[in-house]
C-alpha cells in the first residue's frame with residue numbers, strides 16, 4: 001500500500017528539544033495527553049473555519065470529534081481527530097522542524113539541570129514532541145480534509161534523530177497519533193487513568209472527547225466495534241457563567257490554550273452585551289515566553305465568532321505592549337469571513353480593543369494588591385509594559401500607576417510604585433525625582449543623590465535601558481513633574497539660591513573653566529553635592545547615556561554632547577585647589593576632577609591612559625612624601 005517511503009533527519013533543534021523534553025519533563029509526563037488533545041482540538045477548530053467557505057471539506061462526517069483508545073496487546077494509546085489533517089509536506093514541516101526564531105539561542109541556554117530546564121521548556125511550549133516523553137515510538141496517520149484517500153500519510157519516529165514518511169491510503173480524514181508506550185508509561189493503557197487525566201486537564205475542550213464504552217456496560221456494538229462515549233463536558237468554557245467555573249477549570253483552560261504548564265497569575269472573564277457584544281477571557285501568564293521580544297513571535301489571543309474559531313494571534317485586539325496576555329475573544333456579531341486585513345480598520349474591533357486594553361490594565365491594577373504575585377508579574381513583563389507609556393498616550397496614566405522601580409528608600413527591584421512614592425513624599429513635594437544609571441550599584445552610589453539624602457527626598461532609581469525613553473514620554477504623573485536628579489538646575493530654597501549666585505562669581509570657577517576648555521559645556525558651583533567634590537550634569541534637553549546606547553545600537557546618528565561640571569566649593573579638595581598658583585599643577589588636578597566625575601557616572605574619560613598617568617604621578621608624589 002505504501003509508496004515513496006523516505007527517511008529524514010530532524011532539524012538539529014528538534015533533536016535537541018526532544019532530548020531535553022524527555023529528560024526534564026519526566027515527572028510531569030501526563031502533560032503529553034493535554035498537548036495532543038489541544039492539537040486535535042486546534043485541528044477541529046481549523047476545519048470548522050475552513051468549512052465555512054467550503055462545506056465539501058466536511059465530507060460525510062460533519063460533527064467534530066476527538067477519540068482516545070488503548071490497545072493493551074499492542075501497548076498503544078491513540079489520539080485521533082477528524083479535524084483538518086495534514087498532507088505529506090505539512091507533516092514533514094510540522095513534525096520535523098521548529099520555525100520559531102531564536103530557538104537555537106533558547107536551547108543553548110538550557111542548563112542540564114532537570115528541574116530548571118523543565119521550567120525553561122515551559123517558556124517554549126511543549127506541543128507534539130511531548131509524545132516522546134511517554135512513547136518510545138510514535139506513528140502519525142493523517143489526511144488533509146479535501147484530499148483524496150490515496151493522499152494519506154504515515155509518519156513514524158523513535159525520537160532519536162530521524163523519522164520516516166510515506167504516502168498511504170487513508171479513507172478517514174484528520175489525524176491519528178499512535179503512541180507505543182514505554183514500559184514506564186504503561187499506566188496510560190488503563191482506561192480509568194486516561195479518563196481521569198482527560199477530566200483533569202482537558203474537560204473544557206469544546207469538542208467531544210470520546211472513549212470506547214467499557215465492555216461491562218455493554219460497550220461493544222453488534223458488529224464487534226466499540227461504541228463511543230463522551231468523557232468531557234465539551235462546552236466552550238468562556239460561554240459558561242463565571243460563577244459556575246472553578247479556579248481549577250480556569251487554570252486548566254489556560255494551560256490548554258497556552259501550552260504553558262505553570263498556572264496563570266490571574267485572569268479576567270467578561271461578557272459584554274449591547275450593540276457591541278463580545279465575551280473575553282484574558283489571562284496573565286506567570287512567565288514570559290522566550291521570544292517575547294521577537295517581533296514576529298505569536299501573540300496570545302484567539303478569535304472566535306459564534307464559538308467558531310477564526311484565527312490565532314488576533315493581534316488587532318490588544319496593543320503590542322500587552323502582547324503577553326493570552327486568551328480568547330468571542331465576538332458573535334463580527335462577520336464569519338472576517339480577515340486580518342478587515343480587522344485592521346474595522347470600527348467595532350477598535351472599540352473592543354480599547355475596552356480590552358482598559359480591562360487588562362484594571363486586572364493588573366487589581367493584581368497589584370497581591371505583592372508577591374505582582375512582583376512575579378513585574379519581573380517578567382515590567383519592561384514590556386513600559387513600552388506602553390510611549391505607545392498608548394490614552395492610557396498613559398493608568399499604565400504609569402502600574403510601574404514599579406527600586407528607590408533610595410527601598411532598593412528591591414520593582415519595590416516602589418508612583419502612588420506609593422507620592423504618598424511618602426507628602427503634599428509639600430510636587431515633583432517625582434528619578435536617577436538614571438547603568439545598574440543599581442552605580443545608581444545607589446551616585447553623587448547626585450547626596451543633596452536628596454540630606455533633604456530626605458526619595459529618588460527612584462531607573463536602571464533599565466528603556467527607562468530614559470519611557471521617562472521622557474511620561475513627563476508627569478498625577479500633576480507631579482518627573483525630574484531627572486542629574487539634569488539641569490535643581491530647585492533650591494532661597495538661601496541655597498543666594499549662595500549659589502554668589503559662588504558663580506568665585507575666581508576658582510573661572511580658572512577651572514579655562515583649564516578644562518572645551519571638554520565641558522560649563523563649570524558651575526553645585527547645590528547637589530555634600531560629600532563629593534564634583535559631578536557631571538546634563539542639560540535639560542540633552543540625550544542621556546541610555547538613549548545614546550539605544551540610538552547607537554539601532555545604528556542612528558548620535559549628536560555630540562558636552563557635560564556640565566558642577567563643583568562643590570565647600571569641599572576640602574576644592575579649597576586646596578584654590579590655593580594652587582602654579583598653572584600646570586592646577587590644570588592636572590582640574591583634569592582629574594573631571595575624570596573622577598566621569599568615572600562616578602560609570603563612564604570612561606576620553607583618554608583613559610592620560611587619566612592613569614595623572615593618577616600615577618599623584619600616587620608617586622604621595623609616596624615620596626611619606
Ligand SMILES: Nc1ncnc2c1ncn2[C@@H]1O[C@H](COP(=O)(O)OP(=O)(O)OP(=O)(O)O)[C@@H](O)[C@H]1O
Nearest residue numbers: 039040043085086094124125126127128129175259
Ligand atoms: N492533530 C493534528 N492535526 C493537524 N495538525 C496537527 C495536529 N497536531 C499537530 N499538528 C500540526 O503540527 C504543528 C506543530 O505542532 P506542535 O504541537 O508541536 O506545535 P504548535 O501546536 O503549533 O505550537 P505550541 O504547541 O508551541 O503551541 C501544529 O501547528 C499543527 O500545524
